[in-house]
Amino acid sequence: MPKIVDHDQYRKELLSKCFDLFAEKGYAAITMRQIAESLGVSTGTLYHYFPSKQALFEQLVEQICERDVFLAKAELEGTQTLAERMEALGKFLAKNEDYYIKWIYLQVDFCQHQDSKEMQGSNAFQRATEQYEQIIYDILGIQDPMLTWFILSLIDGLILERLMNNEMVSITEQCALLGKMLTAYLEKQPTPP
Amino acid sequence: MPKIVDHDQYRKELLSKCFDLFAEKGYAAITMRQIAESLGVSTGTLYHYFPSKQALFEQLVEQICERDVFLAKAELEGTQTLAERMEALGKFLAKNEDYYIKWIYLQVDFCQHQDSKEMQGSNAFQRATEQYEQIIYDILGIQDPMLTWFILSLIDGLILERLMNNEMVSITEQCALLGKMLTAYLEKQPTPP
Amino acid sequence: MPKIVDHDQYRKELLSKCFDLFAEKGYAAITMRQIAESLGVSTGTLYHYFPSKQALFEQLVEQICERDVFLAKAELEGTQTLAERMEALGKFLAKNEDYYIKWIYLQVDFCQHQDSKEMQGSNAFQRATEQYEQIIYDILGIQDPMLTWFILSLIDGLILERLMNNEMVSITEQCALLGKMLTAYLEKQPTPP
Amino acid sequence: MPKIVDHDQYRKELLSKCFDLFAEKGYAAITMRQIAESLGVSTGTLYHYFPSKQALFEQLVEQICERDVFLAKAELEGTQTLAERMEALGKFLAKNEDYYIKWIYLQVDFCQHQDSKEMQGSNAFQRATEQYEQIIYDILGIQDPMLTWFILSLIDGLILERLMNNEMVSITEQCALLGKMLTAYLEKQPTPP
DNA sequence: AATGAATGAGCGTTCATTCAT
DNA sequence: TATGAATGAACGCTCATTCAT
Numbered sequence: 001m002p003k004i005v006d007h008d009q010y011r012k013e014l015l016s017k018c019f020d021l022f023a024e025k026g027y028a029a030i031t032m033r034q035i036a037e038s039l040g041v042s043t044g045t046l047y048h049y050f051p052s053k054q055a056l057f058e059q060l061v062e063q064i065c066e067r068d069v070f071l072a073k074a075e076l077e078g079t080q081t082l083a084e085r086m087e088a089l090g091k092f093l094a095k096n097e098d099y100y101i102k103w104i105y106l107q108v109d110f111c112q113h114q115d116s117k118e119m120q121g122s123n124a125f126q127r128a129t130e131q132y133e134q135i136i137y138d139i140l141g142i143q144d145p146m147l148t149w150f151i152l153s154l155i156d157g158l159i160l161e162r163l164m165n166n167e168m169v170s171i172t173e174q175c176a177l178l179g180k181m182l183t184a185y186l187e188k189q190p191t192p193p
Numbered sequence: 194m195p196k197i198v199d200h201d202q203y204r205k206e207l208l209s210k211c212f213d214l215f216a217e218k219g220y221a222a223i224t225m226r227q228i229a230e231s232l233g234v235s236t237g238t239l240y241h242y243f244p245s246k247q248a249l250f251e252q253l254v255e256q257i258c259e260r261d262v263f264l265a266k267a268e269l270e271g272t273q274t275l276a277e278r279m280e281a282l283g284k285f286l287a288k289n290e291d292y293y294i295k296w297i298y299l300q301v302d303f304c305q306h307q308d309s310k311e312m313q314g315s316n317a318f319q320r321a322t323e324q325y326e327q328i329i330y331d332i333l334g335i336q337d338p339m340l341t342w343f344i345l346s347l348i349d350g351l352i353l354e355r356l357m358n359n360e361m362v363s364i365t366e367q368c369a370l371l372g373k374m375l376t377a378y379l380e381k382q383p384t385p386p
Numbered sequence: 387m388p389k390i391v392d393h394d395q396y397r398k399e400l401l402s403k404c405f406d407l408f409a410e411k412g413y414a415a416i417t418m419r420q421i422a423e424s425l426g427v428s429t430g431t432l433y434h435y436f437p438s439k440q441a442l443f444e445q446l447v448e449q450i451c452e453r454d455v456f457l458a459k460a461e462l463e464g465t466q467t468l469a470e471r472m473e474a475l476g477k478f479l480a481k482n483e484d485y486y487i488k489w490i491y492l493q494v495d496f497c498q499h500q501d502s503k504e505m506q507g508s509n510a511f512q513r514a515t516e517q518y519e520q521i522i523y524d525i526l527g528i529q530d531p532m533l534t535w536f537i538l539s540l541i542d543g544l545i546l547e548r549l550m551n552n553e554m555v556s557i558t559e560q561c562a563l564l565g566k567m568l569t570a571y572l573e574k575q576p577t578p579p
Numbered sequence: 580m581p582k583i584v585d586h587d588q589y590r591k592e593l594l595s596k597c598f599d600l601f602a603e604k605g606y607a608a609i610t611m612r613q614i615a616e617s618l619g620v621s622t623g624t625l626y627h628y629f630p631s632k633q634a635l636f637e638q639l640v641e642q643i644c645e646r647d648v649f650l651a652k653a654e655l656e657g658t659q660t661l662a663e664r665m666e667a668l669g670k671f672l673a674k675n676e677d678y679y680i681k682w683i684y685l686q687v688d689f690c691q692h693q694d695s696k697e698m699q700g701s702n703a704f705q706r707a708t709e710q711y712e713q714i715i716y717d718i719l720g721i722q723d724p725m726l727t728w729f730i731l732s733l734i735d736g737l738i739l740e741r742l743m744n745n746e747m748v749s750i751t752e753q754c755a756l757l758g759k760m761l762t763a764y765l766e767k768q769p770t771p772p
Numbered sequence: 773a774a775t776g777a778a779t780g781a782g783c784g785t786t787c788a789t790t791c792a793t
Numbered sequence: 794t795a796t797g798a799a800t801g802a803a804c805g806c807t808c809a810t811t812c813a814t
Binding site: 778783787793 | 799803811812813
């Protein structure tokens, strides 16, 4: 009996371990040797599981997208008012700040290569985006698409500011502020049909 | 009787032309040869003006930071209510969307290398950040720092969404929405002393 | 009236200042920029006086060869016995050790390039060699060519040992020893016709 | 199941083949491409075995030093008088003249770079020097350190003269002469205790 | 499946040399 | 005469990728 290894399973494990590497150094700056070394395998093995560096990167992005990026749901359930929920969201984001910063790095890197190279757009991004929308709806109960995008954009912006070492911005405070603003705004609006 | 060239002036001209290149391909992916070719000079000449690729990149970031990043002021003067001003700001950003997307690319790239390499933090970033704050104050008349960061974060997030090809997000609409939300929010608050 | 500068005179001055540079770094490792900088002129000026790096180097070797390499004569005159003269020679060499080490560096470098490149053998070396012979004769009164070469070889070897950081070898002691050996050897020999 | 190559063994083989190259062109003038080509490998392979040009050079010098530089011992055994032994030594050196000339080139080059760069002094040189002393003692039976250095310096000087294309100097004749001089000198001395 | 030796194009950078001023 | 900007081939070195084992 040969060594039974689930090829696909192992591939995914390797993939997971690549996240930090790509995020911290960037696609172009990280080398296959460094990746292999970090994974504890040889370059040959790496190429056994991934046809090329680009494919590895694309699969990584795909995997991250597919994963429940917002593990938030579970954590945010049970809260009551919009303001309370926004606060909980803020805390959740702040707690996972490092992860989301890396995720931003990866996305920006991916988009850059998508623009300039032959990297295939992969609809994983679209799917992820739709998931995000759904989460906002599920958690915050907001259905107006414009408001959803507003919230998502703010979150992106907050993480971007943190990524840029802006010590003045507090994710939790800003999320709480967003909660208040949303409340104030929605109270003024006539309830949509 | 040397060849008459204003060394410093020419250096800055070269620098300006590098912006798109670094933004579109990223620091690690663009090569000095490509840069030289794009600038219409030889690699030797490039190195006559910049001691290294890293120095070139740092000087570029410095230059962009120093430049009035928001030429907005002039364009936004004369508007009246906060909502009107936010709408004008939205239009301005939308008009210069491509530029700001590139600027985000550059900043993210710079931060990544700042983290992982010996790239000097250069306080140009800090200065730029302070400028941004000032602009929000001057143009929108908002003094509360938290609100300022809220607005800046949202703007960053909007541009980031556009960078990621999110066709669902409209910078102008979102800015207008921000205007309304700010108005609603400020009306509810007791006037600060 | 134009600025009157003796082109040839200035060329020789520049040449003299190059000695240390070539000796310390080697022909291939020293750059024309470094030389120019050390001389306090521009590379353009350097090329105004010397058609190429190789020509500069060849002229330098030529100049050193032509110069009275052994300023020894004057310093060694008046001494009496062979042993005394060898001792004086030893002191003289030890005093100028650094210079002679550099001179060895230069010669070895030159020979290496002569072998492997198209560098012209320049009979300056031959002339220098003849001078050396003459000096041995004049100072030490030794006419036997084999003995002359023996002495010159030993001197070369001593300097070479010093160049190689051999702290065990003392030029003065060894020269004194040579004096004694020569004396012992000559006494045993029947006087040549 | 890797490709079967004895890494260390192969490294040493490559090293051996580098001797002539470095000796004939000099450290700074020989290029890694030339070396690779001469060895019949690619530059990539060269760097697979040596981390840098400098390391390659240092390892080379180390290897030569460690090797029995004087294979002389075997060859010189069985001779009787000092004069006979010196003659045998002379013949041996003359026979391997080309090798020793190259070895001198290498040593001078190494010392130059040791002086001017961060090349580590490597005590291989010291060890080699001690070996040389031992050889003089073993072969010639001379224990006086000063005489040992005298002999070694003369040998160095003779090879240096040959390196400089001096056709007038004959290594064998000079060694024979040295034999006679030593004999004459030692006869005159009171035997040391 | 797994290894790591091997490749060679291409990278950042340097340098002898030229030439307009 | 003197300058230093400009060139581009070539340097030391790296890297994604291939392949014999």
